Amino acid sequence: MSDSSHEDGHRQDGLSGRVSAAVLLVFAAVLAIATGQIEYAFSSDPLGPQAFPYILSASLAVCGTWYFLRPGSADPWPGSELLRSAVGLIAVTAIAIGLMDYIGFLATAFIVCGWAAYLFGASAMSAIAIGAAQSAFWFLLFKYGLGTYLPAGSLLFPG
Amino acid sequence: MSLDYLWTGFAVALTPSNLLLSLLGCFLGTLIGALPAIGPINGIALILPIAYTMKLPPESCMILLAAIYYGAEYGGRITSILINVPGDAGAVMTALDGYPLAKQGRGAEALTMSALTSFVGGMLAVVGLAFFAPHLGSFAVRFGPAEYVALMMFAFATLASMVGAEPVKTLIGCLIGLLLTTIGLDPTSGAYRFTFDQPELHDGIEFIIIVIGLFSISEILLMLEHQFKGTLKPIPIGKGFPSWSDIKACWWPTIRSSVSGFIIGVLPGTGASVASAVAYTTEKRLLDKGTFGKGDMRGLAAPEAANNAAAGGAFVPMLTLGVPGSGTTAVMLGALMLYNITPGPQLFTERPELAGGLIASMYIGNIMLLILNIPMVRIFVKMLQVPNTWLIPAILLLSILGVYTAYSSVMSVLLMLAIGVGGWALRKQGFDMAPIILGFVLGKVLETNLRNALALSGGDISILFQSTISNSLWVMAVLIVLLPWWLARRTKARASAEGA
Numbered sequence: 001m002s003d004s005s006h007e008d009g010h011r012q013d014g015l016s017g018r019v020s021a022a023v024l025l026v027f028a029a030v031l032a033i034a035t036g037q038i039e040y041a042f043s044s045d046p047l048g049p050q051a052f053p054y055i056l057s058a059s060l061a062v063c064g065t066w067y068f069l070r071p072g073s074a075d076p077w078p079g080s081e082l083l084r085s086a087v088g089l090i091a092v093t094a095i096a097i098g099l100m101d102y103i104g105f106l107a108t109a110f111i112v113c114g115w116a117a118y119l120f121g122a123s124a125m126s127a128i129a130i131g132a133a134q135s136a137f138w139f140l141l142f143k144y145g146l147g148t149y150l151p152a153g154s155l156l157f158p159g
Numbered sequence: 160m161s162l163d164y165l166w167t168g169f170a171v172a173l174t175p176s177n178l179l180l181s182l183l184g185c186f187l188g189t190l191i192g193a194l195p196a197i198g199p200i201n202g203i204a205l206i207l208p209i210a211y212t213m214k215l216p217p218e219s220c221m222i223l224l225a226a227i228y229y230g231a232e233y234g235g236r237i238t239s240i241l242i243n244v245p246g247d248a249g250a251v252m253t254a255l256d257g258y259p260l261a262k263q264g265r266g267a268e269a270l271t272m273s274a275l276t277s278f279v280g281g282m283l284a285v286v287g288l289a290f291f292a293p294h295l296g297s298f299a300v301r302f303g304p305a306e307y308v309a310l311m312m313f314a315f316a317t318l319a320s321m322v323g324a325e326p327v328k329t330l331i332g333c334l335i336g337l338l339l340t341t342i343g344l345d346p347t348s349g350a351y352r353f354t355f356d357q358p359e360l361h362d363g364i365e366f367i368i369i370v371i372g373l374f375s376i377s378e379i380l381l382m383l384e385h386q387f388k389g390t391l392k393p394i395p396i397g398k399g400f401p402s403w404s405d406i407k408a409c410w411w412p413t414i415r416s417s418v419s420g421f422i423i424g425v426l427p428g429t430g431a432s433v434a435s436a437v438a439y440t441t442e443k444r445l446l447d448k449g450t451f452g453k454g455d456m457r458g459l460a461a462p463e464a465a466n467n468a469a470a471g472g473a474f475v476p477m478l479t480l481g482v483p484g485s486g487t488t489a490v491m492l493g494a495l496m497l498y499n500i501t502p503g504p505q506l507f508t509e510r511p512e513l514a515g516g517l518i519a520s521m522y523i524g525n526i527m528l529l530i531l532n533i534p535m536v537r538i539f540v541k542m543l544q545v546p547n548t549w550l551i552p553a554i555l556l557l558s559i560l561g562v563y564t565a566y567s568s569v570m571s572v573l574l575m576l577a578i579g580v581g582g583w584a585l586r587k588q589g590f591d592m593a594p595i596i597l598g599f600v601l602g603k604v605l606e607t608n609l610r611n612a613l614a615l616s617g618g619d620i621s622i623l624f625q626s627t628i629s630n631s632l633w634v635m636a637v638l639i640v641l642l643p644w645w646l647a648r649r650t651k652a653r654a655s656a657e658g659a
Contacts, residue, residue, distance in 0.1 A: 020588050024331065031338070040350035045614035049345040049352055052606045056338050063331045072325045074588045082387045086380050090580055097559065097572045112559065113552035116379075120386055122548040134552055138560060146191075148564045 017071025024064035031057040085119055104153020109135030164507045165289055168515020171218050172523055180215075180223045181520050185527045188230020192247070193238055193539075194557065199231035199247065199470075199487045207494050217498040218513045222520040224491055225474075229281060229524045232431075232470050233532060236273045236463065237539050241266050242554055244375040244561075248366050249431030249466040251596050252439040254374060256451060256458030261540075263454050267399040270536040272456055273463045274529055275406070276413045280464030281525040283417040284424065284471025289518050292475050292507070302426055304612035305623045309632035310426070311605040314437050314597075316636035329594045332585070336598020339364055340606065347610055359570040366432070368562055368575045369599060373592045375558040376579020379551060381586065386547070399537050401456060409460035412442045420465030424472020431469040432600045438465030440597070444639060452591070471521065478502050478514055 035053040043049060078086065096103075096111040114131025122130060142148040171177060184206075191202035203224050210220045232249065239250040240257030253273065260269040302310075315333075342353045343363025354360040401409075416438035423434040442461040443451045451458040470487075477488040479502070495502055500510065507514045542550070562575045582592060616622035624630055 017588065034353060038350050038352050040345070040348040043348035043350075045347055045610040046618035047610050047613055049348045049350040053338070053341050053352065056334055056341070060331070060334050060338075063327055063334060066327045067331065070327065072328065072589060075586075077587070078384055078387075082384055085387065086383055086583075089380070089383060090576055093555065093559075094573055094576055097569055097576070100563075100569055109556055109559075113556055116552040116555050117548045119383060120547045120551050126548065130549060130552055134549070134556060138553075138556055142560055142564065146564075148560075149567060150563075 014071055016074050016077060018068055020074075021064050021068035021071060024067065025061060028057045028060035028064055031060065089116060089119055100153075101151050102153060103155050105150040106135050106139050107153060107155075109138060164511035164515040165518060166515070167511040168517070168519035171512045171516035172222060172519035177219055177222050177516070177520065178523065180219055181226045181524050182527055182531070184223045184226025185230040185524055185531055188227035188232075189234040189237075189528075189532065190230075191227070192231030192234020192236075194234075194561065199228045199235075202227045202231045203487060203490045203494075207490065207497075211494075211497055217495070217500060218516040220494060220498070221491065221513065221517045222524075224494055225517055225520055226524045226527075228470060228487055228491070229467070229521070229528055232467055233274065233277055233528055236277070237270065237542075238557075240269045240273065240459075241540065241542050242375075242550070243378045244554060244558065245370050247431075248370065248600070249435050249462075249469070251370055251374070251432065252435040252462035252593070253459060253466070255439065255462075255593055256453075256455050259452070259454035260456070260459060265454070267536050267540040268401040268405070269456070269459055270539060271399060271533055272401045272405065272409065272459055274532045274536070275401075276409060276460040276463040277467040278525055278529045279413050280417040280420060280467035281471055281521070281528075283414070283464075284421045284468040285518060285521045285525065287421050287468075288471050288474055288478075288521070292479055301626075301628060303626075304608040304615065306626060306629045306632070307426075307604060307608035308612055308623055309629035309636070310423075311601050311608065313632045313636040313639070314433060314440075314601050315605075316639045325589065328588075328590050332590050332592070332594030333598040336595040336600075337602040339369060339595075339599050340602035346607070347614075357570075359568060359574070364574065364578075365566060365571070366599065367565055368571055369578055370596065371558045371561055372575040372578030373582035373595060375554060376576060377582035377586055377592075379555055380579070380583040382547070382551060399540075405456045409457050412438075412446065412457045412461045413464040416442065416461040416463075416465040417468040420468030421472040423465070424469030425475045431466045431473075433604070434465040434469035434472075435462035436597050436600055438462050439593075441639070452593070474517070474521075478506055478517070 031053065035050050035057060038050055038053075040049055077083075092115045093112050096108045096115075100108040110131040112131075113134040114127045117130040118124065118127035139150060143150050172181070187206070188199070188202055192199065206227055207220075207224065210223055215223065231247070235245065235247045235250040236253055236257070239245040239254045241261050243254050243258040245251045245254050257269050257273065260266065340363070342360055343351070344354075344361055345352055351361060419438055419441065420431075420434040423437060424431070438461040439458060442457055446457055447455075473488045477492050492502065500506070500513065545553075558575065559572050562572045563569075565571075582595075585595075586592070612622050613620070624633065
């Protein structure tokens, strides 16, 4: 385990905060519109299901404006190489999870662990070994130790 | 009320077989609690059928389950402090100062402090439970919707302490948390809010999905960034026992948080997450000089004590009224019903061996946990020395397993990943995760009770200010916001007067 504090590095001001604030303002507007579209026949209380979200979207709009005017400091956005790795980690993990019912938990865990190990500096062979060892260990612990349901995968066990 | 039931209880709990069950429960609970999302509730649900099949007598079964409950409460701290993955809802606040402490090489000290303050919180709660249970039961039923609204406003007032150098980011975080609570079926009107026709969102987003996403996944992405920059540094293990000055500094926060945690735990529907949040923010408001959130022992001690005190407090309505104070006690209530036992005030007189045995076993369980865990702290903390190539895949997989085993849904895991990416982006922008969690914890209770209160009064808002309990809470809420501000102003005025 290592220190991952993000206190170091350069802090940047202005632009990225304003972009976030703009996204927030758009989000507040979308939220207000979506709130208006909530359908209900009747409500047993005087406020109804829309009041709370309306209050929240108005508050978000106020805070978003404030944030836009005074964006404060933020960490710099990652470079393209890091961004590719981050997107790669999440994308591969998401695809492996999405396929879990088809390929089974063991294969999913193998892909997720092996890929993460590789991104964190393991060689290809070590990553394969880590993926195999971790997927087997956690599968056995959860499946047989705790009696949890984990999908075997319709690819290997059809029907 | 006579305490005879308690002496009967000690006689039951101190039998060798029940002592062994208590030890086993504490050990199993610690292991179960250390796995993300397999918190006390799942631990008890896993063991209950086994205990029932073993034909354990009801008091032994309850002793085992209570020990698992306490053990799992502590187990949740291990991953929360060491790898920033809260094991359950009550452990979220612990991570705020616990994880920075671990990063400073004080993980072992933090775990020991957590064990000590959990012990104090747990013991005070058990004393409260033993002496005041029948009276507190009637106090809890006086909490109607208006009182809950005042309680939540008090909790939000303590949030003022989270406002740091950039208050707008705290407010936005809190609003995001509140907003997340509005997703799903609105029980009052039957309307689906922001579900976008996705059946997985009909029940709303579960707390554990948000917590694991915001804390664990975003942390992994931050680690990846540091891996690239070459700034990932090995964490030293450090010494195992906190210094005397740390213990002294944590004493009053622990006592205060134990009392508030116990009272909040007594109230049905609030539980450990609200108790630890209120304790943390209150202590931050009272004591913080810029160190909370960066590895302050007091920021660790307060939620730990409150969390364990709330765990004890949750037994009050369960034993005296048959109303569970938390999800876990709801499962334990189910266990009592398996044995055809109906809880209520008469439980203390009609089944003293059961009520007393349970309370006595909590005393014993707390002591056992302390004896069991302090020597094991250095073993737990070795986790930090596992190479990243092994540890980070394990954290990622445990996060996935935590959500998948809890909800058996691939969509929930994908949602957790998406929330994690959102959390990472927010952290990059300088947002803190704690206000989001607080907003989420308090939001649902606030909205539901506000609407229930107004439904009762036909829309008359004065219902919120009609009882002594709610008025006291409103006054406390105003005081907690204004008092530190006023005190700071007075100190500043004095300093400038002396300077002149």
